[in-house]
């Protein structure tokens with residue numbers, strides 16, 4: 001791990017937290033500006049899918065070869081929301097999870113730029129000058145083939161290359177391709193995108209989403225109170241309060257892994273319902289997990305669900321007894337899918 005500046009910095013509203021020896025920076029002021037050169041990749045990286053993973057791996061590898069620190073520069077909130085308020089796309093990963101996933105890829109620095117209207121108005125030239133040159137001292141910039149930056153998304157990889165000549169860095173574009181599976185050979189490359197993963201999740205195809213992500217899609221939330229009906233039915237369900245833009249799979253019933261903060265070594269099978277509880281004429285769309293092999297109070301706990309397979313759609317049953325019989329079957333199917 002390359003040492004890059006002090007572990008903790010306090011600046012005008014800027015925060016730095018060091019976790020697992022990886023530096024996390026927030027805000028332009030927080031980027032040191034007084035260190036050597038680096039290899040940087042820039043993007044939103046929502047989902048950290050296989051294409052992102054390949055791009056970040058290339059950045060880490062290039063940095064190692066040149067004995068420079070590797071930097072992942074990302075934005076929060078999603079730029080689309082700032083440019084067109086109300087248009088935030090479904091979010092595949094929270095900022096914290098994104099940081100965790102990216103850190104696992106071996107980067108030295110995870111830097112977040114708050115995406116403000118002011119930042120969105122910087123021309124490509126200004127962005128490069130202020131952020132990449134003045135602050136980061138980029139030696140090499142590696143971005144995805146579809147990368148756009150600066151006011152009105154006017155900047156492209158070619159813009160970076162031209163500005164690189166002027167400011168003394170090199171720019172490279174990396175394809176966002178990943179191999180479908182190692183045994184499929186070299187002709188099975190597919191281009192991954194966050195939009196594609198969102199559409200899989202939206203359609204309930206969590207298997208295709210997992211294939212593109214390289215791991216199951218995860219929803220994280222806090223367990224809140226529901227109607228108090230589940231326990232009466234014999235199937236108590238932990239109802240998740242989710243982050244605002246969370247990418248929720250299509251209504252239906254899913255086999256998931258259930259994880260709890262503070263119990264990191266444990267993952268339990270769960271039969272999960274996504275929908276409005278039409279049998280009871282519910283209105284609110286909820287995500288509720290019946291956790292197999294567990295009987296404990298979960299209210300207020302931070303939990304996560306990894307979506308492995310869709311079992312069926314939501315059904316409006318005529319009686320609660322019919323619903324319970326179907327949930328009996330869902331539990332059997334969940335064990336079949338997840339094993340154990």
Ligand SMILES: Cc1cc2nc3c(=O)[nH]c(=O)nc-3n(C[C@H](O)[C@H](O)[C@H](O)COP(=O)(O)O)c2cc1C
Pocket residue numbers: 226227228229230231235236237238239253271272273276277278279280288289290313314315316317323327330331
């Ligand atoms: C595995 C599973 C499958 C479910 N399937 C359906 C369904 O097909 N139709 C439906 O109306 N509700 C379904 N539900 C949701 C129940 O109606 C809901 O869990 C119950 O009303 C308890 O709600 P509460 O947690 O708010 O008390 C399902 C729940 C689980 C755990």
Ligand SMILES: Nc1ncnc2c1ncn2[C@@H]1O[C@H](COP(=O)(O)OP(=O)(O)O)[C@@H](O)[C@H]1O
Pocket residue numbers: 223224225226227228229230231232235236237238239289290291292293294295296297298299
């Ligand atoms: N195996 C389990 N799966 C899910 N929740 C459980 C389980 N065992 C106990 N619980 C507790 O029961 C609560 C759910 O009971 P339920 O009657 O459905 O109430 P609510 O409508 O408030 O969700 C959960 O929030 C959790 O605290």
